[in-house]
Every structure is written in structure tokens, then in C-alpha cells.
Amino acid sequence: MSVAAIPTPTKLHAAEPFLIQQDWAGYTPEQHDIWRELVLRRMPQLVQHACAEYLDGFHQIGLQADQLPDLTAVSKRLQPRTGWQSTPVSGFLPADAFFEMLAARMFPTTTWIRSRESMEYTPEPDIFHDVFGHVPMHAHPVFADFLEHYGKVCAALTSADALERMGRLFWFTVEFGVIRERGEIKVYGSGLISSHGECTQVVERIAGLEIRDFNLEQVLEEKVDTGNMQKVLYAIESFEQIYEATKEAEARLG
Template sequence: MNQAATSLRIAEQYLIRQDWNAYTPEQHSVWAELVRRRMPQLQEHACAEYLDGFHQIGLREDSIPDLAEVNKRLGPRTGWNATPVSGFLPPDAFFEMLAARQFPTTTWLRNRESLEYTPEPDIFHDVFGHVPMHAHPVFADFLQQYGRVCLGLIHDKDKLERMGRLFWFTVEFGVIRQKGTIKLYGSGLISSHGESTHVINRSSEGGPEIRDFDLDAVLNQKFLVSEMQKVLYAVESFDQIYEAAKAAEERLA
């Protein structure tokens, strides 16, 4: 474990080591197939910050990431680390890790029969989908601020549910306007061809309505995890979501 990770109090029991040498050639082949399926679409439709982060942290098409190597590149840029965990974390452990700039990262990878979808996050969703954005300083600050706010609301289920909507419509299903075009940055879009296509081809396929980002609207926007999204909220910059996290604390504290 790195020094920052071992200082975690609540989440410490969920921390594990990634045994990178235990991955099989088949698993590396699955990773390569997943990346090859996503990159052509993302090169055109992902936001510039995601694509830049992908290269900054040294992700490769041909092999599963070694988190220690990723963190050697990521840490000096924003202070974040992709920290291996055993699986789903309880909310207090999850928010504690975010507040400490430790992103909970699963180490298992879906099998070839589940290339299109897995109901439980795996290393492809966590690292390919999330971690490149952590190399962007403003997004990195936003995510830490989000963790801090939620940790302070840990005993209020209703307020945490509202904050969960902010996470959903930014970190998971966030879109941003760049050069007059909707670009993707949320991990649920980045890591899923179906979800991305639903957004990209929305005019012809009845995809989601894209609304201007509004914090109050987001905090009150209900969603279903089990279906394609009907509404998404587009930001103009990542400063907007950082300020939103601070404003949410003022509204809900």
C-alpha cells in the first residue's frame, strides 16, 4: 500500500494489493479487445481532457494496467491514486477515500462473454472509464470536494441521495460542450459503447435530452440505473462542477 492509502481509517479493511503478474494472457486479450472497441468512438466524441489523461497516465491497449505504474504518473500531476480495493465499499469508506484522493479501484476484469456489459464495476470501468479524468486538476479537485461533502452528510440518507445525483450526472454520465459539440467525460459513457451511442445518435434514435447544467435541477433529477438515460446535463467547463460541489455543500450542510 502507499502511505496515503494506509492512513485511511474506515476504508483500510477493504484495501488489497493488485497482483498484476496473476493476470492471464486471455485477460490481457480481453482488455485489449475492450479498448479497441471503445477508442475509435472516443477519439471523436470524448472530451479533450479524457483523451489527454489517457496518455498522461500511460494506459495501454494491449495490457491490463499495473496500478502502481499508473500512480507513478498520476500522483505527481494531481495527488490522486488508483487504490485497489476488494469490491463494493460502504458509503463512508467510499467517501473517505475520495476525500483523501484515493480512487477505489477493483482489480478483476470481466470475461469475454461479458464484453458489452457487466452489472458490477471492474478494472475496465474503473481505470479506463474513470482514472484518466483524475489527471485533470480541476476535475481532481471537484472529486475530492465531492467526497468531503458526502462524508459530512454520511448520516443523512436523503441528502446523500441528492448528492448521489450530482455524482451520477457528472462523474458517471457527464457531458460537456466543447467547440459547439457535446463531448463525453462520464465513466458510464466512456466505458460503454451502447450508452455512448445512445447520446451521440440522440437526434435519430430518440436519445437523452441534453439540458444546461443546473445544480438544483441535478440534485432533484431522479434516474434509473437499469435503463438508458432520458436526461443529461451539459457543463461548459469543469470549473462549473467544482463550484457546484461547493454550492451543494452550502445548500445541504
């Protein structure tokens, strides 16, 4: 049985025990079918409401609707563009390992796929959330630079309060970010990209959701609710805006 391994030229310390190999040949036809159904369910909405950078990245990294992604192949297409890799890990990482990997442009990617009984929601990220939701944005140079810098900033912080505040910046950008594109709200955060319910709330402006202009001070103070649909989102005007916001947050909190 062939095993796909991704090279790790950067020496990791905190993350090293969590690095694994993706056994792509070991996925079953049922698991490929689940991936296919998830992708085909999401794409019609995303073609209309995802930002242009996400849709471009989806094609640039070679994602396919009919089979689970081979992380080696994804990284071979991604790395020449922005230096990022989609690196397989065993599961949820502690903070120091997570930030270390981001700082090295290695996105920690789980390799398991949810069951058919959990198609709508899974409490822990799976390969659909990680690759379909996150990785296309890593093909965008400014977003790629922002994410690396974010990892470096967080890796250097020692205050629990500062880390919590920086976590809010991640939540309202990388996970639940929206952007104004030609006057329309488009989604780019992985939690919106990979979740039909969360994205529909944005698209249909369901009552109770407030979309505010991005404001770093407000974002750093906004409480995160991981158990319910989002009540507040912050719309950026460009990806340069969140890169600069990370630098500003570093100056404030570091």
C-alpha cells in the first residue's frame, strides 16, 4: 500500500510528534463519495458568494470534486506559488505546535474524513474543513504572508490574554472572514466556506447576523462563540488590511 509523505525541510520541535503520513491509497470508495457529495453541495453557493481569491486558489492547487485530495500533490502545486505546504498531522494541535507550523508555512492538515452521519457538522476539523475550507486561500500571496506572520507573532507571545485576543483575530478572519468585493459581501473564512448553514446565514442576511466594517480594536475584544451560529462578522476591504492588522496587533500585544 503506497503512502504519500510530504517533505518537511523546516525542522519543527513542538509540532514534530504530531506529523504523520497521509495514506491516500487507504481511503475507501465510500470516503471518496463523502468528499464528492460535500464538494458538490458547497460549490454552487461558493461560485456565487466566495471571494475570487478562494475560487482561483481552488483550481490552482488542483482540488477535484470526485476524490479526496492527495496532500503531496496539493503541496507540489501550492509551494511554488507561496511557499506553503499542506502538511498532514494526527489531529488537534496544542497552540505552540500550531503556531510553529504556521510560522514555517506548513498548514496542519488532518487526514480523516467525516462520516455520512456527520455531513452537516463535525466538532473537530476534518480534511474537508482543512483542505476545502482553508488551503485554497494559501495560494494567494498576501493572505499567505499574513498567515505566516500571524503564526510568528503568536509563537512569540507569552501572555495568555494576548494569545486569546490574537485568537479572536484568527476567528474573525481565517475562520469566519468576509470581504467586500465590488460592493458585495463575499466569504473567505474556512468556517463559512465549508459550512452550508453558516454561509447561508451570510448570503441570506438571516436576522440576528450583523456584518460590521473590520475594526481591529473591536475584533480583539469580541467574544468568540464556538457553539452557535455567528452573530457578528467583520468585513475587510482587502487582504492587505488583515496583514497590516496583524502587525498592529503585534505592536499592541507583544
